Amino acid sequence: MKNLPTRDRLLTEGLRLIHEQGFGNTTIFHIVKAAGVSADAFDEHFACKEDFALQVLDVYFANGRATVDATLRNDDLPPLDRLRQYLALNLAHLDRDGMRNGCLYGNFAAEGSDYSDLIRHRITEIFEYVAQSISYCLRAAAQTGKLRPRLEYDEVANFAVASLQGAILLAKAQRSPVPVLQFERSLFSLILA
Template structure:
């Protein structure tokens, strides 16, 4: 009878460890210890730490896409309300973590994009894919007259995601939701305000 694969346990542990110690601060030993797996099992499943981090990032992005769908596909809300709903869902998750843990996509963008071309490329792909449902929702809001049409939906989606990442970074420093709430208040009274 073949041994069960420890890959999922290693990826789950890696997600938790990387959130706590970052990409550069995470060692193979840290991950395998957290997974209760022998170190050799890491190299059986991953050709490098970069490849491992890329799979952890993909796992995290799948969770993120689920949250995006939960908010942006809610047909009971207007498109503008769906955008707010996404930010509120994320705020709730950040609150549950005591405002000390942010977004792994943003964290790895800061920490690893400058030292790993493989991770930088994967992060660029993630941001391009992540932007798409936001651009679609913003476009719908523009067509219905909920949001001004001065900027292209893709530009506004990029602005939303990039600015929100900055608010999350500030939140981690302050350990309070003030930066998140300030961003939501200003963004929806300026860029995403209803036309008068």
């Protein structure tokens, strides 16, 4: 960690802290202390805590986009397998901390969107990207005959994003993967059947 540039250390440690204890509970002092740098170093790289939060979201989204690209938007895989793999990778990510931290997007939606319109808009853009990617995957499934052709792809995709986020919140509260697994089962057996 000490070998990372200061900005990267701040973002890495800040992301970890915000994900573990929430945006409101994480102060700039906590972030600089965890990164092993001075408060001045924070000010050199970030205009304010809001700017920092937006950059943390971008770091987290870079990983999320890689997951989406490897699954939902991966045309080399059968479409419904892509969706299952996307859900499996999300569940594996949640399981790394025993479901304690949930999804940073959902956490920011619940907490950070009251703090900042910029954060709220960025979260909305991220959720829209995920929904568009699910819709893309569903359309591909319909083209291969694996889904009924008149399905409202965008509507189902938005429903899936909202439902998955709700399932992740329940998984976080229950410290159990069961809500996410139930969501997946319902999505495939009731909605996409």
